[in-house]
Amino acid sequence: MSSHRCVGLGASILDLGFNSRGAALLAAIALSFISSGSAFGAEDSANEALLKKLDKMERRIQALEAELKQKDSRTPAPQAASIRSANAAASSVEPKEAADTKDPKDAKSKPAAQSAQMPAKPMLQLPPLPAVGDKPILGLADSPVAGLSIGAYGEIKFGAMQNPAANGQWQKGFDAARFVLLPTYAITPNIIFNAEIEFEHAGSGFDNDDKLHGTAEIEQLWIDFKILDQFNWRAPGIDLVPIGYINQHHEPTQFYSVNRPELYNGLIPSTWKVPSSSVYGTISEDLKYQVMVSTSNEDFGDTFDNRTAAKTVPLPGTPYAAGIDGLNGLGFSRPPLGDFQQLNNAVAVSGRLDVTPTFLPGFAGSVSAYFSPNTTPRGAHDDLGNFLGHSSLAMFDAEFRYRVPETGLELRGEYVHAEFSHPENLRANNDSDPTNNVGKAMYGYSGEIAYHVPLGTILNSEWEAVPFYRYTYQNLQSGGFAGTDANMPTGAGQRQFHTAGFALFPSPKIALKATYQHVIDKSITGAMSDSFLGGVGFFF
Known part of the structure; x- marks a missing residue:
């Protein structure tokens, strides 16, 4: 038996x-x-x-x-057949590169969890359950289209800050700052579509019922033609000017403070997106480059309603806001992205060299430059009706990041300089408001120290805490004011920022942050812009 x-x-x-x-x-x-x-x-x-x-x-x-x-x-036969064909299609495409590059300029830089190119799967009657992290479409399901992946990043902010307009009164607040979708599609292994679609401040428009006061915009949109490692072409589209590391890598897991580093809040107008085309590639193991031609920034910071049908600023006698000024830097000078609304025919040129020397492990840095022959928009004038001449803009940026090997110590530093050929022709110096005047140059620098503290395995993940301190100085109102305004610098453009806090990483894809910032300037009242902020950021 x-x-x-x-x-x-x-x-x-x-x-x-x-x-x-x-x-x-x-x-x-x-x-x-x-x-x-x-x-x-x-x-x-x-x-x-x-x-x-x-x-x-x-x-x-x-x-x-x-x-x-x-x-x-x-199990219907068509369903089983579709499962098999989807698996076969997914296995026929080359996998993308690893996520540790995190370079939005490289179409192969999305995190591994985003990649639509999955390994070959057995052809069974029932599909196997996917492993955790093995789901490229927003972490929910396998990609229905071979070559397609969608990532995302975003940040939530909350806390209290001083309001200078209320004599420095502390006010509590909350901001669903941004949610960004990152679709990528490999049309062929050498032709890659990439986009970045951003929703800011919790809504896509102004809605009194739902208390929405936000925007929806295309932040990046381009197609890459991968030719050689040494030379590749990015077709005309919307792209980021290659100035500064955080401008190109501004996901909230890339910096430790709740807000972006201070140099990127005006002096570098992050996110600095422009209509452009570029070439890029690898010179050697230690050196990469990018060269871009783009629409020039404009010295016009007013609404679209104040552009005439002739694509000029308002007619003489009608005031308009400056795009470059001594309080906001270049923050309002970015060129428009749609509907042929540019007020300037100038073409700007920019370039960047990224250095990762093999003889110095843990070190990375870059130098970059930007030049526009003319930022003056058509019809630019002062408040007296006099037309303004041209003014060029040249920028230089150098930065480094160094994670000391076999320690938790990390150091970062950056220097930015912007130069104007004819500041007397800038609108800020001719708008009857001497508080926002601009001199010959703007500049700023920062230094940061951080320490990575491993916290062990919690909830099946390796947690890490990163306390940090950053000092920043910037001068948006250097000497040499000229124009029709009174030569009366206010000191508000000369600011010091003391920023300290920590970032807690439950995973490299998530950051929980807390930041205190103290701001000092040379104005009569002082900056009155201190803040205690918390934040949640993610990037996958």
């Missing part, structure tokens, strides 16, 4: 194994028990217990076999 049962059970198990991985595993266990029973044939009592166990196992396997047959009969 025992031999017949063993043979029948083995056959049943092996037959079931062709239909299910789980059954195959049970077969292996059962056969193991069989061999064990043979080895101890002399021990009748042990065999008796073993046969009872095998009898229970046989009944369980028969029940599982019946259940699987029932499921197979309910």
Whole structure:
């Protein structure tokens, strides 16, 4: 009886194994028990217990076999065929590069979890359950289209800050600052589509009922033609000017404060997006480059309603806001992105060199430059009706990041300088408001120290805390004011920022942040812009 049962059970198990991985595993266990029973044939009592166990196992396997047959009969043939074809298509595309580059300029830089190119999967009647992190479309399901992936980043901010317009009164607040979708599609292995679609401040428009006061915009939109490692072309589209690391890598997991570093809040008008085309590539293992031509920034910071049909600023006699000024830097000078609304024919040129020397592990840096021959918009004038001449803009940026090997210490530093050829022609110096005047140059620098503290495994993830301190100085109102305004610098453009706090990383893709910032300037009242902020950021 025992031999017949063993043979029948083995056959049943092996037959079931062709239909299910789980059954195959049970077969292996059962056969193991069989061999064990043979080895101890002399021990009748042990065999008796073993046969009872095998009898229970046989009944369980028969029940599982019946259940699987029932499921197979309910699976439509077209569905099984579509599963197989999707798996075959996914396995036919090359996988992308690893996520540690995190370079939005490289179409292969999305995190590995985003990649739509999945490894080959077995062609079964029922699809296997995907592993955690093995779902490229927003972490929910396998990509229905080979080559397509969608990532996302975003940040939530809350806390209290001083309001200079209320004499420095502390006010609490909350901001769903941004949510950004990052679709990428490999049209071919060498032609890559990339976009960045951003929703800011919790809504896509102004809505009194839902208390929405936000925007929706295309932040990046381009197609890459991958030719050689040394030379690739980015077709005309919307792209980021290659000035400064955080301008190009502004995801909230890339910096430790709740807000972006201060140099990127006007002096560098992050996110500095422009209509452009560029070439880029790898010069050597240590050196990469990018060269861009783009629409020039404009010295016009007013609404679209104040642009005439002739694509000029308002006619003389009508005031308009400056795009470049001594309080906001270049923050309002970015060129428009749509509907042929540019007020300037000038073409700007910019370039960047990224350095990662192999002889200095943990170090990375860059130098970059930007030049526009003319930022003056058509019809520019002062408040007296006099037309303004041209003024060029040249910028230089140098920065570094150094994670000291085998320690938690990290150092960062940056210097930015902007130069104007004819500041007397800038609107800020001709708008009857001396508080926002601009001199010959603007500049700023910062230094940051951080320390990475591993916290161990919590909730199946390696947590890390990063306390940091950053000092920043910037001068947006250097000497040499000229124009029709009174030469009366206010000191508000000369600011010092002391920023301290920590970022807690439950995963490299999530950052929980807390920041205190103290601001000092040379104005009569002082900056009155201190803040205590918390934040949640993510990037996947």
